[in-house]
Amino acid sequence: KGLAHLASLGVTSVQNMDGNAEQMALYTGLEKDGDLTSRVNIPLHVEPDTPAEALAEAVEMQGTSTAMVHGGAVKFFMDGVIETYTGLLIDDYAGRPGDKGGALFSADHFEHMAIEADQRHLQIFVHAVGDGAVRRTLDGFEAAQQTNGRRDSRHRIEHIELIHPDDLARFKQLGVIASMQPAHAMLTGDDPDPWLKRISPEHWDYSFAWQTVRSAGIRLAFGSDWPVASPNPIVGLYHALNRKAWTPGQTDQQQSLAAGLRSYTYDAAFAEFQELQKGQLVPGFLADLVLLSEDISTVPSEEILRVHPRITIIDGRLVFEAG
Numbered sequence: 394k395g396l397a398h399l400a401s402l403g404v405t406s407v408q409n410m411d412g413n414a415e416q417m418a419l420y421t422g423l424e425k426d427g428d429l430t431s432r433v434n435i436p437l438h439v440e441p442d443t444p445a446e447a448l449a450e451a452v453e454m455q456g457t458s459t460a461m462v463h464g465g466a467v468k469f470f471m472d473g474v475i476e477t478y479t480g481l482l483i484d485d486y487a488g489r490p491g492d493k494g495g496a497l498f499s500a501d502h503f504e505h506m507a508i509e510a511d512q513r514h515l516q517i518f519v520h521a522v523g524d525g526a527v528r529r530t531l532d533g534f535e536a537a538q539q540t541n542g543r544r545d546s547r548h549r550i551e552h553i554e555l556i557h558p559d560d561l562a563r564f565k566q567l568g569v570i571a572s573m574q575p576a577h578a579m580l581t582g583d584d585p586d587p588w589l590k591r592i593s594p595e596h597w598d599y600s601f602a603w604q605t606v607r608s609a610g611i612r613l614a615f616g617s618d619w620p621v622a623s624p625n626p627i628v629g630l631y632h633a634l635n636r637k638a639w640t641p642g643q644t645d646q647q648q649s650l651a652a653g654l655r656s657y658t659y660d661a662a663f664a665e666f667q668e669l670q671k672g673q674l675v676p677g678f679l680a681d682l683v684l685l686s687e688d689i690s691t692v693p694s695e696e697i698l699r700v701h702p703r704i705t706i707i708d709g710r711l712v713f714e715a716g
Contacts, residue, residue: 396423396430400713402625403683403702406432406661406671408616410468410518410551413437417454420462429461430712432681434665436466436518441497445509452513461708463665466516471503472496472526475554475591480523483557487593493525500529504536511537516666517548518572524555524599531563538567549664552577552618553606555592556599564611570664571606572614575633575653576622578646582639589639597639604646614664615656626657627700634694650690680709 399407409416412435423429437451454464472494473479478486481496498506510517517537519530527550534548549570554577564571578601579586592600599605607613615633617624633648633656648656662672671679684704692700705713 396428397713399624400430400705400707401702401715402627403685403705403713404431404624404626405681405683405705405707406434406665406667408518408665409433409435410520411438412454412464412468414450414454414457414464417457417462417464421457421459424459424461430707432461432463432671432707434463434466436468436516437464439467439469439506439510441502443506445506448506448510448513448515451510451515455515465514466518467510468518469503469506469520470497471519471521471530472523474522476587478591480554481521481525481529482523482555483525483528484593484596486591488590494523496526496529498529500532503529503533507533507537508540511541511546511548514544514546516546518551519549520551522552522554524557524560524596527553527556528560531560531567531569534567534569535563543568547664547666549614554588554601555596556602556606558599561605561609561611564606565609570612570614572616572664573601573603573606574616574618574622575601575603575629575636575648576617576631577601578632578636579639580632580635581637594640598644600639601636602644602646603633603648605644607648607652612660612663613656614661615653616661627698629657630654631694631697634697650694654689680706682706686715 417435420433451467458464472481480494482493486492521527521530530550549572551572630653633653636647659672662668671681683702686701686703689700703715
């Protein structure tokens with residue numbers, strides 16, 4: 394049901410963020426039976442009590458990758474979320490002196506695990522919502538690079554709902570990818586979402602800062618974070634194209650259609666080492682194609698939610714047809 398739902402939305406690739414070898418075997422079994430209708434990238438979920446030796450499972454998953462299912466990565470949760478005060482911040486939460494949230498991994502623990510994973514040539518995905526979590530993650534990636542040497546690692550930070558300006562340049566220096574989800578952001582400053590009450594307005598300039606990140610030369614991939622947000626890329630595009638400044642004078646983070654589409658396609662493919670196979674309409678690339686109901690470039694941004702897939706094709710095979 395999930396695969397059919399994604400195909401109806403024009404989703405051709407997913408990141409299964411809480412994976413393991415057992416789940417990978419399920420996907421490869423579906424592929425063998427001809428029932429897998431989306432490409433799946435599946436990092437091994439690493440918890441705080443996971444020993445470094447267990448990273449061997451991710452290496453094994455890389456070795457059993459197929460045409461449709463890919464392993465070779467690990468996923469960490471650095472912090473929680475800002476709405477529940479569990480995201481790790483550099484400064485205090487608004488109205489809560491001394492409260493900076495918390496983290497699942499200490500700085501030393503994450504550095505150790507990042508070095509171990511990087512040493513095994515695994516790609517590292519890290520959920521980091523608060524600016525404190527983003528900084529701690531970057532510190533771990535830097536330690537891994539200093540210990541193991543620089544390589545095309547394409548380590549990723551997921552969400553980045555708040556970033557400190559001092560850390561922007563570090564993304565490009567370390568070759569880290571920003572993986573962000575437009576549908577998470579509030580479209581206006583008067584939205585009732587509790588997020589806006591947790592972070593002081595002086596930090597709003599660096600909140601869900603897509604354009605600031607892009608302008609810093611950072612590779613920016615877009616996704617959904619389903620089931621937290623809708624998996625529909627058109628919903629994500631709607632938020633990216635229609636976001637307004639939350640307060641007068643705030644940096645405009647609104648995205649152009651071309652930039653938003655690139656982050657959902659080519660840059661998303663780059664983020665999983667697949668940019669030479671998919672993410673563009675190029676002869677010889679994988680035939681993962683979506684035909685939309687109308688020319689998306691002619692639709693006003695505020696009406697883009699009316700656009701929907703007519704057909705979805707995976708690897709040259711029709712997996713969805715409207716009506």
